[in-house]
Amino acid sequence: MATKRDYYEVLEVRREVTVDDIKKAYRTMALKWHPDKNPGNPEAEMKFKEAAEAYEVLSDQNKRARYDRYGHAGMDGAATHNFNNAEDIMSAFGDIFGGGLFGDMFGQRRKGPRPGQDLLMRLDIELLEAARGSTRTVEIKRHKACGDCNGSGAKKGTVATTCNYCAGQGQVVQSRGFFQVATTCPSCGGEGVRITDPCTTCRGQGRVPETHTVSVPIPAGVDTGNRLQLRNQGELGDLGAPRGTLFIQIQVKKHPFFERQGNDLICQVPISFPQAALGGELKVPTLEGTERIQIPKGTQSGDVLKLRGRGMPDLNGRVRGDELVEVLIETPKHLTPRQEELLRELADLEHEHVSTKRKGFFEKLKDYFTEDVDESGATPI
Numbered sequence: 142m143a144t145k146r147d148y149y150e151v152l153e154v155r156r157e158v159t160v161d162d163i164k165k166a167y168r169t170m171a172l173k174w175h176p177d178k179n180p181g182n183p184e185a186e187m188k189f190k191e192a193a194e195a196y197e198v199l200s201d202q203n204k205r206a207r208y209d210r211y212g213h214a215g216m217d218g219a220a221t222h223n224f225n226n227a228e229d230i231m232s233a234f235g236d237i238f239g240g241g242l243f244g245d246m247f248g249q250r251r252k253g254p255r256p257g258q259d260l261l262m263r264l265d266i267e268l269l270e271a272a273r274g275s276t277r278t279v280e281i282k283r284h285k286a287c288g289d290c291n292g293s294g295a296k297k298g299t300v301a302t303t304c305n306y307c308a309g310q311g312q313v314v315q316s317r318g319f320f321q322v323a324t325t326c327p328s329c330g331g332e333g334v335r336i337t338d339p340c341t342t343c344r345g346q347g348r349v350p351e352t353h354t355v356s357v358p359i360p361a362g363v364d365t366g367n368r369l370q371l372r373n374q375g376e377l378g379d380l381g382a383p384r385g386t387l388f389i390q391i392q393v394k395k396h397p398f399f400e401r402q403g404n405d406l407i408c409q410v411p412i413s414f415p416q417a418a419l420g421g422e423l424k425v426p427t428l429e430g431t432e433r434i435q436i437p438k439g440t441q442s443g444d445v446l447k448l449r450g451r452g453m454p455d456l457n458g459r460v461r462g463d464e465l466v467e468v469l470i471e472t473p474k475h476l477t478p479r480q481e482e483l484l485r486e487l488a489d490l491e492h493e494h495v496s497t498k499r500k501g502f503f504e505k506l507k508d509y510f511t512e513d514v515d516e517s518g519a520t521p522i
Contacts, residue, residue: 160200254383259385259386263390266393289342290347294346356359359391369388371386405465406465408426411470412440412470417468422433427464434466443469446465452464490500
């Protein structure tokens, strides 16, 4: 008889690890050596069973202490499982394989009626709707229970019969070396019954298509990419099971004035050169209407004026964003003779009173080109 390997070695863990570490290690080993991933591999089947045995001992405080002291000899007479197949392991460690991680691998049949599938649709909304919140009415394509057969799929006056292929179990068991693996019955699709005389209205499906109207509440602060969930508004499930969930993918339309960045709104406003130089009052759009703001004297193109709390509301109820007014100085393309005359006069005055900043720039520019000229006077290429 082959010598049993050390249980810590089987799970590839150190002797001082915690129970949580042992649980994680076992899940890794079970996934690695599962017979479905290693068909026709007797070594994998044995290692799968070996990992289950190791986990059963090391996950139990008393059994682990006994094993640490006496080794495999200490397990003689201890209450342990005799794992003959994958179903035995699932029965013993259902909590480890729960949550859908390993359930499908073991081919387990879902108990009870299956809920309906989820649906996804895109909803285009205006920026003001996203800012204030609203309610929209949308139409979706889905299915409802057939009225003629009440969702059974069988013709009125008849009933479904037990599937002969799986004897009503909805699954068939196949032997794979050391283990037995259950798979969905190919004849009845896992239902356990067959309809011999189908309903002519739904052709035995038990459901017919419908156009359904849904009211969608849009919370203030939503943004492009956010998903809203409407439970029990999705596709029809099996008899006695709830509908799936309807997911609404939000797409906020482009606004003529505002560009959103997080909860802030950016608004670019053109102003004239005299407005920038002299300052003054400027009318700008906000989500609540127009508002007058003060432009400081000497405003530069690209300067940002902030309107606190005038941006988008936060979806989670935190502080509302700001509106950022970016000022852009507009250069006129067509001048009247009088405007051109005044601008030339201004240009002459500016030539006489060049700012310190511009003087510094021109001096740097002169030095830059002087450095690029060699002693012969030639400019290097």
